[in-house]
Amino acid sequence: MVPDADGAVDRLFDLAVVLGDLMNRTLAVHGLTAARAEVIWVLHHSGRLTQRELSEVLKCTPRNVTGLVDALQVAGLVVRTPHPTDRRAVLVSLTERGAALVSQWSAERADSTARLFGDTSDSELVAFVTVLDRVLVALRQGDAAPRDR
Amino acid sequence: MVPDADGAVDRLFDLAVVLGDLMNRTLAVHGLTAARAEVIWVLHHSGRLTQRELSEVLKCTPRNVTGLVDALQVAGLVVRTPHPTDRRAVLVSLTERGAALVSQWSAERADSTARLFGDTSDSELVAFVTVLDRVLVALRQGDAAPRDR
């Protein structure tokens, strides 16, 4: 009997749903939403950015960034600074509280890792990640194709 | 060098994001949203349900179901029928167009399967699904714990 590849796809979708829920609930505990958390995440990796740059990285409209940054600023996780040379632009960067939140996340990720892969052997893990990477490549590649903007 | 379990978790989250995007874009082509599609999916599996029952399966408020069913009804994918014995309740069921949409999805899933797992051997697939199932179990189990409603 052939292992069910369709079943694997189903499980992948299940995973996406369950993982998405987990993420939303975890973030909600910290008073955050997925969209706002992504802003923080990007800022953590790229340092200070203009809102225009943020909108490109997040693949959303500049208008939307305005709203997200507004909320994060009120929450004290982010600051707007005038751009040194371009008086139209605004630089957004993490506050200390924002940076602290990121390090808290990495601690929580360690918990998740232990919980999800605690009893998975190294060889299983290697095989798993190998296939997973292949799937991700196929997924992103199909991603690029139907782009028509 | 130990295979990176943290990296695996990261990839899982990547997967959730990319897969979610794929789903949203695919549904948008059919003029649907994730929430509305889920209604159709549930109806396909459970047959006709009252809105109250739908709200329980979807884990959302009855009020929300009203809105979703409204939209699907306008789109001609779903019908409201009076409940035979309870005059308060309404039975929601798929129209032919709704059912046709579901079979179209399963065809599309076959495409996805081929694209994502086309060049994955049976043994790899078995190993992959084994670990994936374990992860899903761990995920859902953590799901039940923080429930405090």
Add this chain to the structure above:
DNA sequence: CAACATAGTGAAGTGACTACACGGAATCGA
């Protein structure tokens, strides 16, 4: 039959998003 529970919906509000229009600032060509 009165008291209570239940099914669905109107009203109002939040969060993420979009398109469109506008004001101020940068930039480029003449």
Add this chain to the structure above:
DNA sequence: TCGATTCCGTGTAGTCACTTCACTATGTTG
């Protein structure tokens, strides 16, 4: 140096998913 153009951010307005609260109409039960 003066327009014309382009670009940054934001106000306005609208969609979609979702919630809570209040209310009607209907069942159920003592």
